Amino acid sequence: MKSANLGYPRIGGRREWKKALEQYWAGQLAEADLVQQLKEIRLGHLRRQLELGVEIIPVNDFTYYDHVLDTAAMFGLVPERFDYSGGPVELDVYYAMARGSQKAAACEMTKWFNTNYHYIVPEFAGRVPELTENKPLQAYREAKRELGIEGRPVILGLYTLVKLSKGYAEDECSSWVDKLLPLYVQVLQELKAEGVVWIQMDEPILNTTLYQEDLQNVKRIYEYIAQQVPGLKLMLQTYFDSVDDYEQIIHLPVAGIGLDFVHDRGENLKALIQHGFPEKKVLGAGVIDGRGIWRADLNQTYAVLNQLSQIIASERLLVQPSSSLLHVPVTAESEQALEPVLKNALAFADEKLREIVLLTQAGNGLLENPDHALASASAGRYALQQSSSRNAARVQAAAAELTEQQAQRSKPVRERSVIQKERFQLPLLPTTTIGSFPQTAEIRAARQKWRRKEWSEDQYSAFIDEQIKLWIGLQEQLGLDVLVHGEFERTDMVEFFGEKLAGFAFTSFGWVQSYGSRCVKPPIIYGDVDFVVPMTVRETVFAQSLTSKPVKGMLTGPITILNWSFVRDDVTRETVANQIALALRQEVAELEAAGVGMIQVDEPALREGLPLKREHWEAYLEWAVRAFRYATAGVRDETQIHTHMCYCDFEDIMESISGLDADVISIESSRSHGELVESFEQFTYDKGIGLGVFDIHSPRVPSVEEIGQMIDRALRVLDPAQFWINPDCGLKTRRAEETLASLRNMTQAAELARPKYQAELAR
Template sequence: MKTIVLGYPRVGEKRELKKATEKYWKNDISEDDLSTITRQLREKSWRTQQNQGIDLISSNDFSLYDQVLDMCITLGCIPERFKNLGGLQQYFAMARGHQANGVDATAMEMTKWFDTNYHFIVPEFIKNQVFILNSEKIVNEIQEASELGISSKPVIIGPITFLLLGKEKEEGINRLELLDEVLPVYKQLILEIDKHGVDYLQIDEPILATDLTKEEQLVFARSYDYFSKINVDLKFILANYFDCYGKNLELALKLPVHVLHIDVVRCSLQLNDILDANLLGDKILSLGIVDGRNIWINDFEKSLALIEKAKSKLSINQIWIGTSCSLLHVPYNLELEENNTQLNSEVKQWLAFAKQKLQEISVLKQLVINKKNDAVVSLFVKNKKANESRKVSALIHNNIVKRRVDKLTLADSERVSQFSMRQVLQRKELRLPLFPTTTIGSFPQTKEVRKTRAKFKKGEISQEEYDAFIQKETEETIRFQEEVDLDVLVHGEFERNDMVEYFGEQLEGFVFTKFGWVQSYGTRCVKPPIIFGDVSRPKPMTVKWSAYAQSITKKHVKGMLTGPVTILQWSFVRNDQARSVTCNQIALAIRDEVIDLENAGVKIIQIDEPALREGLPLRKEDWEAYLHWAVNAFKISASAVKDETQIHTHMCYAEFNDIIESIAHMDADVITIETSRSEMELLKAFVDFKYPNEIGPGVYDIHSPRVPSQEEMEYLLDKASSLFPDGNIWVNPDCGLKTRDWPETKTALKNLVQSANRMREKVSYVA
């Protein structure tokens, strides 16, 4: 029996990779410095896994930005606009855009990695697409590990997942038609990897967790038949995760691979299906039995039952145990939380981060092959006691919250009037011009902002000193927005660390980490709150600063909230009750906040739900149930206000076609969405559906440092104007401006306002 880890976190225990990369972008360190730091991070990850007894340790799971972007580089799938750049400059330009030395290249699209909060760079395909092998990164990491005495297991993204996650950028091509072009490059890569003496190659095909067409299943079979004929000693591990194989199970079982990995955390029942099908033959079955997506301790008793079930049909040599998916999605090490007063010791005993999950895998192996070892048995007993204590803990349950959820009715999720009536009242109340301009919420959080917040948290400055600083930053931001003549202002969110963490810190039922960092995209890391119990709001969370901002300007200031589905999705959620119940608890807390904002005189309230699409199950048969409770939770949070109060929501980096009807059912008065990277392509779903409410298609990509011109934004607005009534269009960036610098933000927003003014002139001229 071998132990396997599909991938390991890469940002570093204390975000060393993030800090180094951002210094590199600012020319504060050299490429050699960055290379040294990344090599140290990889060595530490490999040594950690080696020391915990992991048999199959991954290489090429490390990335400077994103593993799909890395695969684009490996396969030479590089869009033409980046061809004049090279090396790391080209790599980061593909992810972030580039605007220097006469080159102005927009970034590639970015969207969610299946149903996670991790974002990947979307491959671009054109007619006569050419693929050219660049195996340097993969080979270098194999050699690095080998020099440390580790025979690694390289990880690559499989051809069908790579093609199906990409986008055709020209008419008349089909992604799958590129298979014959890309397979020979995969063959070259496999031959190159084989030269370096590794035993196994992990090929990730998580697309197998989705509904595949017959054509897609056929090309899967063709691709792996092609691989099986390559003359190498390498053994192939086919890895699927995030859900069952489902209707793709027979296909997967028949593929000529040596090891089949399954996610038995998300779908334990598929183990029965595989064993009953009796089609595994002499393949090894890799059981993803330790959760790579959440932070709760493994239940050894349940895991051992699954392993014993596999042993009833398979030899011990045919069974591996490991993580359900890459540990990319969980924090590094619970040991770092030793002095964390926010993390209750009772809750802490229920948690396992990446390093602890390695220990769980090793203990499970020992429990299978060395059952009578006293030390191992004591670990089993400790695990059982912790799991049982969680079930009965008084910390978890709040009967008042439970009763409030039980009493919810249909009326609690409906506005007083239909949108058409609300729109008339809101226009009269708000008196906004055509093409009203606004931002999504946050403004740049400078080093000074972050340092002051850190000082406050450490007790180095008083509440009064901190409030005075936030007040100054807020007023300066309001004055800037007035100066550039934005129509609807925001307070800037300088008091907030993260759009979910900030709210979780003020809600009951949450605990927090100091070093629980998880990569969201590139150098963007988040510290997801941990929802361990019933959720409630003890007091107002945002009213103070929203009301202050509104009091110092005659323009409307939006109240800024994070929606219940997004708080749920971007937290580590308790797994002892239905997610829908937890979501309704959060929705009621946000509902209370919305009412308080309205009572404080805030007439526009934005409830962000960028994670609604992310939470969609991978299989269509499960969509209806999820969308019903998710949309209803948003409506519970938003529906207690008067008709004159305008409710906004925001969504980004998602494909909307599949859920456009549900988005309409949310019944937000205004939705703002990310569309600039796709040049308004994502609007097609709203047009085809005849979306009735107001919409703000993002005209400014905030994840890129490049500053779009007024003409570029106007071009995008012209596209939107050809698709929607002018009276229903808002003008805004794609997302919040928190991660940007002030100089580029100021220039971009001035251009944004000018583009709106030009649109108004055009409408006036036509009229």
């Protein structure tokens, strides 16, 4: 057996990658210095994997922003609005595609399969692809030249690239395969000429629900590559789920197949046992979880490897993670503040690679007592399982005894809306924001002083109150109709709540990439989740005391907390979601008792939790929607429940979105506005809805006219009486001047639109 990795975290143990990018964007770092700093980070990652004893090390898994964007740039798939004239894509154009510019809107961003990583969606319309530069070849040469590493280049597979892109009709899929296939062949031929033996071709699209036409295209791609580049060994790598069409996939003309044996629900192993595996192919056995952060039960994992070795010769087995380690932090060694019983149960990227190397040694007979060695490496996992934090009888009983009645509002939305309209007296096309306002350097510095005990609780609270007071005043000046307190006390929309609930823990350096340079530090749900004290009441009530306009209470929903955390793996995700929902239900009750009339419970991660296989969607959505309703359905009829979702394909889950039974929903749509509006042409939505009218991830300030056009497009389909006007998402990452300018234009656009649509309603 050999040990292999599929991809290493890009950001660095102290987020060095993020800091370099942001300095460059701010004009504080020259391009040459950025290139040099990123090279040092990249080589450091390769060196670390070598030190850990990994035998097969991936190259070209590093990126300047996003690996899908890299692939699009490599093939010249740059939308016309970016003034690109061919050849290698310059950094400013590359970053404009990702972040937008004053001249051009950014490309759409959406979730990478069912993870919390976001990729930049390639646009095919109006562009003839060309090979601009061979990035995998450059990465291979660098690793060999600088470190003597014979790396395995990683390439995003052709069919995954096509299926994740936009700008072409459904019946044009095959023609785009034809356009791109010669370019892929050219990349591979150049790699072969360089002496590369193995290529990792990532095709996670094979783990989704595919149809016969898809399989025909995949077969055509790999047969053509085999004909044009004979002798080059392709490792066709799949991950995140099982392969439905196992028998067809394993007989593709490739030298190896990588399968996920962690997130496959046992299906890959079952298929392999039933149908066998080709004698001459290599199997990449993804037996260590590439997405979770828990130590594996290595004896159990070793048993799986033994099963595989009964079917496949050991020399044709690679021991590897189930996916790239992009989705986990770098190392748990730095987490000195965690309780030992928790820390010893954690395995981040480096620890996972150690597990892979240890399993490989066991499989090769290099351990004197493999059972003892593997059990010792898993001891932390067993100790946590026995701890009191995972055995809270009261919490477990409450979640087990939930009833359907607890998930139902007392009146239907049509009747509630009449009561709420009378209570709030809002104008037509009411304006609001999603929740957060800019987190300035001053705010971050104040939080650090408080965390370091340099400021008392009273000092910090007084500072936060001043920020709330400032921004309540600014919102009133802008003319917004429904206000927010700004969330200045919150670092992250999940972390904030996890810090106040039982069953959560937090790392010091457990950062992972969400999109671009945006890194998050997911909470760890390690035990039973329980309400402790009110979490949001003080700031919301203070904000409401400063204005006669309604101020929304702001919470993060149970499914987003679940999907944006590292979740314990000893109980079902549904069980954890229900525990979180019960804790939030109590917080909602506290807000309502304090006089807060609008409560927003955000669920931006609802769709990303969808299983990759469509046949499993219904079961997930059923319990996910029910968990949201457990959290929100206990309020009175006059209390208005809002929710927010962002950056995903909503058209697939419109019925479930409606099933949340929120009184008002706001949805990201500025990067894909027309497409989302088309969804409402097919689905009648009977609740309040706001479609985001400007992109908060871009520094670009939209004009009044542009926002007005967005409003008009939506109101061709939606009833003006149900429509709200808001940005795409929270404004935490934007500068104050950008925020105020954009919101000013938004409120002016709303004021201009109201008379027109008021007259329409009167007719």
